Amino acid sequence: MTEIGYVSLVLALVLAAYGAIVSAYGAAERKRRFTASGENAVYAAWALLSLASLALIYAFLSRDFQIEYVYSYSSRTLPLFYTLSSFWAGQKGSLLMWAWLLAAFSSLVLIQNRRQNRELIPYAISLLMIVLLFFMVLLVFVSNPFSRLPSRPQDGQGLNPLLQNPGMIFHPPSLFLGYVGFTIPFAFALAALLTGRLDDSWIRATRKWTLFSWYTLGIGILLGAQWAYVELGWGGYWAWDPVENASLMPWLVGTAYLHSVMIQEKRDMLKVWNMVLIILTFGLCIFGTFLTRSGLISSVHSFGESTVGPFFLGFLALLLGASFLLLFTRLGQLRSPHQLDSVLSRESSFLLNNWILVGAAFSVLWGTMFPVISEAIKGVKISVGPPFFNQVNVPIGITLLLITGICPLISWRKASARNFQKNFLFPLLASGAVGILLASVGIRHFYGWFAFTLCFFVIVTIGTEFLRGIRARRQTTGEGFARALFSMIGKNRRRYGGHIVHLGLVLIFLGITGSSAYKVEKEATLRPGQTVQIAGYTFKYEALEGSSDAHKDVVRARLSVYRDGTQITQMKPEKRFYRVQEQPTTEVAIYSTLKEDLYAILEGYDQKDLATFKLFLNPLVVWMWIGGLVITLGTTIAIWPEWKPRRKSLIYRETSDSELRDSKLVT
């Protein structure tokens, strides 16, 4: 069965190469049979990669430890759940997952575009197959997941205990969906450059792919943060670790792209800029995949030293070089006939948001790469820690938050200064009042105070946007409040879905601000029965307990938590010893409320049950996860397929056309 896996990989490699060539040839010579054959190659590659993936899953389930990958990432005692997720625990499996997703997405693109974008498709397919070819070369020649050990070991090495967390099931696949998903708009952008069809059809064709990839990448990052928070046990969720940064950079540039394409759709402007952004986004996706695997940078998640680094770097250089060269040759055709109507318009606020997002991505890139660059130039590895990133990115984040609040108040094209003032007055006064209130209840930390006030400002502007829309709708249609709300969202999905996504981001900001500016931390060594106080909570150390099961020994401390004399909960932080890995891991205990999280770590203990605890009070953390859910809701609304009859009702179409003709403009 596993031999079939490798055979399928080899065949998929051949098909990817074949598909790339015949699609490009067929498109250039306008030969239908060739492009059709190229399309079939995509489907066949998908089928073969599915077969290869099934073979790897089979190897895991049948505990075939002669396969080196299965040996390295699973063991007989590993539960089924994590055995399946071991598929993407290491480099080889995750590369296979990349390839499978890419083939699957390419096939979906073909199915989606059977009748549209026929000019772009063959070129886009050719490019997608070139990317697939790169991954197939890695899988077949450099990083074969089916490679075998000389003999068959009795048991595997098991999965790293840190990866035995529900986060493991969702975080990596979600990131991969984002990384791979951005390949689609990238391929279409290059196809548009190659064909010279530089109108916005490539953007329309890939709008939902962009949104989907942006969402999955963002949620992947958030899930990773949550995983770090509950599993890594250092009290936080984000450490500006190089691999975290690697996923954040494409997300930032992707966010810029997501906004600026709207201007091209509406105004036929920023064509070159959009091309640059999507090329950079995809380049950063590949770069992120490279950073994780190169061994260049040490990090909690990197796969250690590996041989694929140079390949990624070469591929990346080739991709970026070719893309920008192509873009350069088309510059003349990409000039926009339009201009901004006004400085005070939503377009210009989008532009500002673009510069800031790209600037943020660049600062993260700089901070991530600085140790490497400094080592290359001066021979000394200067590490760049969270202080640098925070210093740069906190003001950037706050500015973005401000724009998020201002943007909905400004109309597209042209905002009138007077209406602008009128629209601003209420949110400004309301958030000013809240700011004073916050300061008077003792919120002192400047950034914290400012960010909270801004969060409130944005919530108010989004809220008024909804209320005004509902009011306008009720005036024209006479609908009730709830009905007006739903039909308003239904008829302007992208607009209101976007507002809801912004609301989710504000909630995440709220969580970040609360937990970084107002975190309380305390370390205490206690005997059973002793207590420690932290921010109004009393922790009483009750006892130390031990237990063990088939693959681990657990030592658990019992802490009773009191507030104002009454017990509110019991927390049980643990230390675990997994036998296969022979290393202790920390299992934190978290008690979450909407206001704050209590977070307890069992640092160590001795024979006499003397235990050392690290306790945190992390305000508002839960709002980050709630924000993720709100973003999910907003994205779903924006991405939901519009109900489209096969053919738009003729009567509707003719009326709106003739209405226009009847208007006084007809000369």
Added chain:
Amino acid sequence: MRGGNDSFGFLMTLFMTILLAASAAFFVGFPFWQKGLEEEIPQAPPGEAGFSALLSRKEEAYRTIKELELDHQMGKLSDEDYRELSQRYKAVALGILKEIDQRYGGVKTIEEEIEEEILELRRRRRLAPKEKSAERSSFCTQCGAQLQPADRFCGRCGQRVEQ
């Protein structure tokens, strides 16, 4: 025992490899002898927006006009700005409409298209016109006006026609 297993396994792998390779080759090669597939990809005139591109540009202009209207209603655009901008975008939409008419117009008359749509709807509901008219009264229950077989509302008073 072990050796026998190995050679059997090898043969099986070989067989599966050939089978997979052959089916992939067949599937990929199929378009080359498939009948009814056109040889040439029809050439779209270079530098000219196609019909669907024109339609989507038209839709975009309509959407813009609607959005301007909404922004105006919500008080984000002043009256003068609204008038100016919406006139500009109406002119844009009109230009696109004219282009559509000039290049693709005259293919079918409106009446022909409407007739086709009605026939299509009938076909979908699998109702022949005769059966349908026989099924229900042909006068409005409210005002007594005569109804057409396909009517869902009375043409005179707007009363819903009971099915």
